[in-house]
Amino acid sequence: MSKPRAAISWSGGKDSCAALTRARSSLDIVAMLTMFDEEAARSRSHGLRPEVLAAHADRLGLRQVVGRCTWNTYDREFSTALATLAADGITHVVFGDILFNEHREWAERMCKPHGLVAVEPLFGSSTLALFEEWIASGGEASIVTARCEFFDETWLGRPLRSELLTEFERLGVDPCGERGEYHTVVTDSPLFTSPIRLTNNGHVQRSGCWALDVMVSDAQRS
Secondary structure: OOOOEEEEEOOOOHHHHHHHHHHOOOOEEEEEEEEEOOOOOOEOOOOOOHHHHHHHHHHHOOEEEEEEOOOOOHHHHHHHHHHHHHHOOOOEEEOOOOOOHHHHHHHHHHHHHHOOEEEOOOOOOOHHHHHHHHHHHOOEEEEEEEEOOOOOHHHOOOEOOOOHHHHHHHHOOOOOOOOOOEEEEEEEOOOOOOOOOEEEEEEEEEOOEEEEEEEEOHHHHO
């Protein structure tokens, strides 16, 4: 029996990668959906360059579907992108939400008009268990945004390692950053055909967060 065709809402971070890992046994995931700013220069959720998301799609063998929006037009443009997925015969969309009911309800509300099923494979899980599961999986991810309330700029670029848990606890940070304390970019996964090598291109402070600019290394462009 064939699996339902699905897409994943892809931020480029560890949670979307973990959701993909969990969902692929029951779904045929063929596409990834990422929302960008109006110029398609940065992803809306994690501030990543298009080349980084394209590298993810390449290594996962997924078709990219991209939406462009302001924060005010996010829902409308996300809905337009969902319509594109539905027209391609996709019936399910995977999300990486973990804790908050309003996030799951938003996903379900956005999918319903298009006849799509929102799938939340991580929802309700312990964030500590998910962090430990990520480390045990052999996946690699580094911090690309860090909320100034909890972190200074030296946290940018740090790879996720088990020893960070002690620091997170001391700082009052959720293990998976579920209150927006930090976001990551995935650079390797058992699902990838090869790792992604990134170079740092400086950082900025905006909207109460430190943000790291990462680029795909020149060696991988050639």
